[in-house]
Amino acid sequence: MRKPRDFDSELKALADKARQLRERRVRQLGELVTATGADALDVDVLAGALLHATTVKDAATKEGWRKTGSVFFLGKGGKPAGGPSGQQSGTLPLGDGATSA
Template sequence: MRKPRDIDSELKALEAKAKALKERRVRQLGELVIATGADALDADMFAGALLGAVAAKDTSVKEGWRKAGARFFQRSARKPAPRAGRDNEGAAPGDNNAPSA
């Protein structure tokens, strides 16, 4: 005889997995914003840029953005993106990017 399935526990497990995936996605989007330096933009400008990208109809423009994004990820695999508007107060000792005294 087959053991009956516990649908409630399976549903709870799936809900927990979905919640973890959503949290991971949000965290990765935040990391992407920081890695690209977009965190230096104010919220209105950042939201406007995203809305403009979503509303864009020109496929050649979108393809240009896609290629730039691919180059960013290829470059970032080798070195971190420059962080505009940031100082290195929290730089680790011996960090080559730390300001000299």
């Protein structure tokens, strides 16, 4: 006879994994703000800029932003890759100070 599945523990494991993924995303977004130097902006200014960016419908403007972001992550922009912190090209710092490839 088959052992019955423990749905409660499976749901708990999935919920834990979802929580870990949300926490990782929030941490990476914070690292991105720091890497771009946007942490020097006033919180209200940063929030306003992000809110504006989410409402822009112009495809050409979004494409320009995408290209600028791509150049930033490749380390070919005016700033060193990773912004003021001098991270390696295309990486964000990890929690332990190491960098990802």
